[in-house]
Amino acid sequence: MRAYADAQMPGKPTQTRGRSWKRLRQQKWLWLMILPAFICTLLFSYGPMFGLYMAFINYQPGGASFFGSFFHSDFVGLQWFEYFLNNGDFRIILRNTLAQSLLSLLLGFPAPIILALAINEVRQRAFKRVVQTVSYLPHFISWVIAANIIVTLLASDGLLNKVLVLLHVTNEPIAFFQNGHYFWWIIASSNTWKDMGFNAIMYLAAIASINPELYEAGRVDGGSRWRLMLHITLPSLRPTIVILMILAVGGVLNAGFDQQYLLQNDTILQYSDVIDTYTYRYGLQNSMFSYGAAVGLFKSVVAFMLVLMVNNIAKRVNDQSLF
Known part of the structure; x- marks a missing residue:
């Protein structure tokens, strides 16, 4: 019985992935409806989080572009x-x-x-x-x-x-x-x-x-x-x-x-x-x-x-x- 179970174990993840892809195909229109909200969340909620780096630098706006001044500012850590x-x-x-x-x-x-x-x-x-x-x-x-x-x-x-x-x-x-x-x-x-x-x-x-x-x-x-x-x-x-x-x-x-x-x-x-x-x-x-x-x-x-x-x-x- 143990040998049989061990032989069947490698197939379980494959079967699970197969069921997941099948469910995903069945619900593809629901996922498409969620996609705009997901993209907006990435752009407006997670995208701006790179700005948290400003708390660890001495940012001073200069004549260069924002990204130029941002990434070339002195790193001050927890100062x-x-x-x-x-x-x-x-x-x-x-x-x-x-x-x-x-x-x-x-x-x-x-x-x-x-x-x-x-x-x-x-x-x-x-x-x-x-x-x-x-x-x-x-x-x-x-x-x-x-x-x-x-x-x-x-x-x-x-x-x-x-x-x-x-x-x-x-x-x-x-x-x-x-x-x-x-x-x-x-x-x-x-x-x-x-x-x-x-x-x-x-x-x-x-x-x-x-x-x-x-x-x-x-x-x-x-x-x-x-x-x-x-x-x-x-x-x-x-x-x-x-x-x-x-x-x-x-x-x-x-x-x-x-x-x-x-x-x-x-x-x-x-x-x-x-x-x-x-x-x-x-x-x-x-x-x-x-x-x-x-x-x-x-x-x-x-x-x-x-x-x-x-x-x-x-x-x-x-x-x-x-x-």
């Missing part, structure tokens, strides 16, 4: 990374980035879950559609418009200050954009307001896929709507929550650029400057291209490590993971 880590700005930038990202995560992650659960409990379909449409509409407003709304609302003569003075919460208007500690909460609240409704769509889709027989069995056992939500809906959302949590933690250093750039000012720069705005200011405005590339690469590497770490923890603790 730009050491300069960033030993620079006095590193602690301030990292503090602001983590503070704004963690506050946005603290407010913004549970908000769409709560909103999705609340919308799911609404029984009037017309009202449910109106609430859902109004909630995710801010996601499609550009940050230029959103920033103007926020600045007008929080101005010294804005609506919020008028309400606070009217209710005697404060005796005089609060200068929200003159105090850096307020800025962190402004960014976190605006991010939550803008993305809460859109992120709730994913949870609503997960809720719609729950087997209705589970709710029927819960009602037969005398479960109230609160208990059905607590013991059926939330446990069914666990895989979606875990995956989105992994992605959210991976982007903890991605505090954003548009909102910070549009809402910050020189008075609160010590509290509003994050990695993205810092990279833009030094990399483009000050023409320190290699330094900006090094800071951006540092952020990407840390984010990748965070994704791997949180994914591993989720796999061990909850048996749910992204990969």
Whole structure:
């Protein structure tokens, strides 16, 4: 039997390859449909990655072509990374980035879950559609418009200050954009307001896929709507929550650029400057291209490590993971 099995072993890879080519020929039109997206991914996602080499050289634009200046620049290794880590700005930038990202995560992650659960409990379909449409509409407003709304609302003569003075919460208007500690909460609240409704769509889709027989069995056992939500809906959302949590933690250093750039000012720069705005200011405005590339690469590497770490923890603790 062993001799027979050994004799048959060399033929197995050939048979497997034959089945693979046969399946490939059968699905050739599907592969052709995927081909444009595959080519775009190579060109626009993987192709530009050769530019990461800029973080390890001292690139200075010269009279020659871009590639001539790029490949003939002096190789400096990890010099730009050491300069960033030993620079006095590193602690301030990292503090602001983590503070704004963690506050946005603290407010913004549970908000769409709560909103999705609340919308799911609404029984009037017309009202449910109106609430859902109004909630995710801010996601499609550009940050230029959103920033103007926020600045007008929080101005010294804005609506919020008028309400606070009217209710005697404060005796005089609060200068929200003159105090850096307020800025962190402004960014976190605006991010939550803008993305809460859109992120709730994913949870609503997960809720719609729950087997209705589970709710029927819960009602037969005398479960109230609160208990059905607590013991059926939330446990069914666990895989979606875990995956989105992994992605959210991976982007903890991605505090954003548009909102910070549009809402910050020189008075609160010590509290509003994050990695993205810092990279833009030094990399483009000050023409320190290699330094900006090094800071951006540092952020990407840390984010990748965070994704791997949180994914591993989720796999061990909850048996749910992204990969």
